[in-house]
Amino acid sequence: MHITTKSGRKILLNTPEEDAQITAAAMTDPDNLPLTDAELKQFKRMRGRPLGSGKKEQVTLRLDAKILEQFRATGNGWQTRINDALLDWAKHHH
Numbered sequence: 001m002h003i004t005t006k007s008g009r010k011i012l013l014n015t016p017e018e019d020a021q022i023t024a025a026a027m028t029d030p031d032n033l034p035l036t037d038a039e040l041k042q043f044k045r046m047r048g049r050p051l052g053s054g055k056k057e058q059v060t061l062r063l064d065a066k067i068l069e070q071f072r073a074t075g076n077g078w079q080t081r082i083n084d085a086l087l088d089w090a091k092h093h094h
Contacts, residue, residue: 056083 002012014022026034063082071078 002010004010071082
């Protein structure tokens with residue numbers, strides 16, 4: 001059996017037998033037991049991006065490709081690092 005997402009992607013569901021095997025295997029690990037229904041209800045479903053500080057303003061800014069390449073190469077959070085670099089510059093050139 002499968003379900004179809006809003007985007008049209010089909011997801012194959014486990015059979016009841018496969019689900020039982022997976023649950024049985026998970027129950028053998030005392031350090032990582034499956035969550036109970038009560039524990040699952042504690043989670044809140046959130047949508048979208050987390051709220052920011054409210055102190056930033058979205059702008060369009062053209063930067064040299066080399067600068068972007070270097071910051072992006074440092075991984076996630078590269079935009080924050082650019083912001084920090086600009087804050088540091090402003091602190092020393094005010």
